Amino acid sequence: MDRLLSSPAIVQGLRKVEDRIRRLSGSSALPGINxxxxxxxxxxxxxxxxxxxxAAALALGKSPDRRVxxxxxxxELIHAGSLVHDDLMDRATERRGARTLNAELGDGKALVIGDFxxxxxxxxxxxxxxRPVAEVLAATVVELAEGQxxxxxxxxxxxxxRENALRSITGKTAALFRAGCLVxxxxxxxxxxxxxxxATYGERFGVIFQVLDDLLDLTADGPQLGKPAGHDLRQGVYSLPVLMSGVDLGDLLGRDxxxxxxxxxxxxxxASRMADDTLAYCHGLAAEALAALPVIHDPELAGLLYGLPTAYIQHVTDLTRLTTTS
Structure with missing residues (x-):
């Protein structure tokens, strides 16, 4: 992931994307919404x-013009808006070290800003x-809502x-990664x-991303996560790694x-094989993602896209081993 985000072509493009995000997020007639x-x-x-x-556009030989x-x-704006709604549902007061919008402004204002x-x-x-890009993104917002x-x-x-958990993951997270590649x-x-x-590549990577995020919630410590470990369990979200573990938690789970x-x-x-089995599952998804990629003639872009899934899995593997051996 670091290799993708540090690629000169991607860095240059992201600067323009950042400027566009700021313009769009500040385009309301109401200063409070902006x-x-x-x-x-x-x-x-x-x-x-x-x-x-x-990266997907560049891999297909398309320079990052105004439309891209x-x-x-x-x-990214859809992702950010969905996070506002997630924080509302979780009654979260902090994200990435900053106070959430609902904590700052109240639930009502946060809701309409997320909608905006x-x-x-x-x-x-x-x-x-x-229009085709707009249709893809509109359909993706529907999937985000359904997954959540x-x-x-x-x-x-x-x-x-497991099937229900995977359907939720595909809708609430993987759909937007798929959409990014498709547009x-x-x-x-x-x-x-x-x-x-x-689209298949993006979806598979999106599932990997969410499953590994769920795994870190169970294996990483508080400082690594930026929140207490086991957050999902407290919220009643029994994630795919939990369901794959085969561990009986029936005497512990519940609203209290x-x-x-x-x-x-x-x-x-x-203490179970949860981490190993989850990582193995993600390696299988990574193989499917790589098999789906079209022919990419640019060696640098091919390396970035082919390397992304396995690099992210390795990153989480290292974090998991660090926690379980400390």
Missing amino acids: AGARHVVDAGGKRLRPALTL ITAAACV MLARAGLAAITAVS YLETSDLFNPART AAICAHASDEDKARL MGEAEVAEALRRLR
């Missing part, structure tokens, strides 16, 4: 989704990119299935086959789960 939206986009983040959009830059900015960001991305896509709804429906459900292919006027291949129960659940999970 201030709130900028609070969210200024909170940081690696900008991985727009970086992947830029705007498409990438729309992808999603809608502004759609408007920019239809007016400054193309599926997760909410399964809160505190010890009978949650890049649309801007590059790629063939239908190459569009489908890049205290810190002692969380600590014991983490101990059991970390």
Whole structure:
């Protein structure tokens, strides 16, 4: 991931994307909405989704022109707006070391600012990119909502299935990675086959990204996460790594789960094969992602896209081993 984000071509493109994000997030007629939206986009983040959009376009021989830059900015704006809604649902007060919008402004204002960001991305896509790109992004927002709804429906459900967890992951996270790759292919006027291949690549990487994020919630410590370990368990989200572990947590899980129960659940999970099995599952997804990639003639771009899934898995592997051996 660091290699992708440090590539000179990607860095140069991301500077333009950042400027476009700021313009879009500050385009309301109401100063309060602009201030709130900028609070969210200024909170940081690696900008991985727009970086992947830029890399996909470059891999297809498309220079990051105004349409590609705007498409990438729309992808990130949708991500940022969805985070506002996530924080509302979780009643979170902090993200990336900064106070959340709902903590700063209250739930009502945070809700409409999140809505504004999603809608502004759609408007920019239809007016400054193309109708096909706008259609992809609109359909993706639908998937984000459906994926989050599926997760909410399964809160505190010890009978949650792997299939349901995967459906939720695909909707709430992987769909936007898929969309980033697909809109890049649309801007590059790629063939239908190459569009489908890049979409599959983006979706598989998105699943890897979310599954490994869920794994870190169970294996990393508080300082590494920026939040207490076991956050998902406290919230009643029984993630795919938990479901794959085969560990019986029935005597611990529930709405009244205290810190002692969380600590014991983490101990059991970390003593199991959960981490190894989850990483193996992600390596399988990475193989599928790489097999889906179209022919990329630029060696640097080929290296970036082929290396991204396995590099991210290795990064999480190292963090997991550091925690379990300390």
